Amino acid sequence: MKVLHSKSAVQGLYLLVVTTSCIVLTVCEAHAMHISEGILPLNWAALWFVVAAPFVAAGLQRLKKLSAIDLSFKPLVGLMAAVVFIISCMPIPVPSAGTCSHPCGTGMSGILLGPTISVLIAAVALLIQALFLAHGGLSTMGADIVSMGVMGSFAGYLTFKALRFMKVNLSIAGFMAGLLADWATYITTSAELASGIRGDSAFVPLFWKILIAFIPTQLPLGILEGAMTAGMVVLLYKKRPDLLVKMRVLKPEEIAI
Template identity: 50%
Template structure:
């Protein structure tokens, strides 16, 4: 088999396995469902989320004009975020299911602002057609999964990359911390809207602790997946990464290239 078909085969197999999981248990999501948040909180998260979405939209327009051949990368990243964020993974020992975010991977491939826009589009499709999330809670879900997942993942990647970690390790850290940060933000959004007369941080801690048994191992899984995909892209088409976010990859430490 020719080498350049191997990547396509891997993606096809991953997609097929993903479909099997989706068929087995379709309705489990991490997103905040329609009607959970009061209207004032839902509106607040819309405003905060669009502070990030609007510059991201502008960046997409500018980058697609300036960077040749960006559209397939945007298509790949957007579809990957959509699939990953509706991919329910049953967690052994805990006995529950949840799914990764996909936005840390997107942030490494196309940058955090563009990844935010792609995450927002994925969340909108899920809210409209897949009964995942909701239109009223779209802003809150954008904030947790698209904004925080992208920016924390990207920040972790840059930090570990600057510390001369191998590319796999830097991307692993991005996936791991981006995933956990997403759920921490969801916990904060719920706690801030629903704590009533009780303690905000007490409720935040309780919700985060309830997420932890499912999300701790899932973060590791997201880290492994993110590390694997970014390593393959870096080894086979490193110019894809350096074109979109050049200020990170032009400063590639020598040790990282050796370790990748």
């Protein structure tokens, strides 16, 4: 009976993911935070590629190492890759702002897989989106990897670790990690955009102007991302606490009942 119940819950979640993706993705046009093709001058675009490259390489190396140690790691990477891909191209209407934007999902993957693998996942998701979904650009991919992948993953990971170190509840730590990962992404996007397009203008006023413009949409969306991250961490805690221990999200004594 318990197995049947668990199976139907899995199927329910499965259907929910597919249906939600289908409905939400077709609700409004696919415009969001990724910096589009040609917005950044070539020198700035190249600089962001240089900044992003070591993180992507470290992610590749870590993925190779972990996959060789434990095969059970693979489904979690697959799940997170799908989640980050869907979430980061899912335009969500924000009624208080009247605009659409998307969460990033890298806070969640940063917590569960570690920040470097999360950067790699973000890079793959951004590449597919830039190639086939007219969402972000190929030349600006370095900047998008740095904002969404690097800053999002590390902000989420470090926030979660710091709060857990302070013995903060799992769901609150997950929530704060998701929230700060999202906001860190958009703060970085503002900095990238301001530095790239400013010309002779001063950097700081332009940076604040762009950041303030992001606030109406991204403030509530960050809260949504926090809730999603907390939900995923708690769900995995209930379904696969052993996996969270393996990934060092939790200590073994924290799941011992």
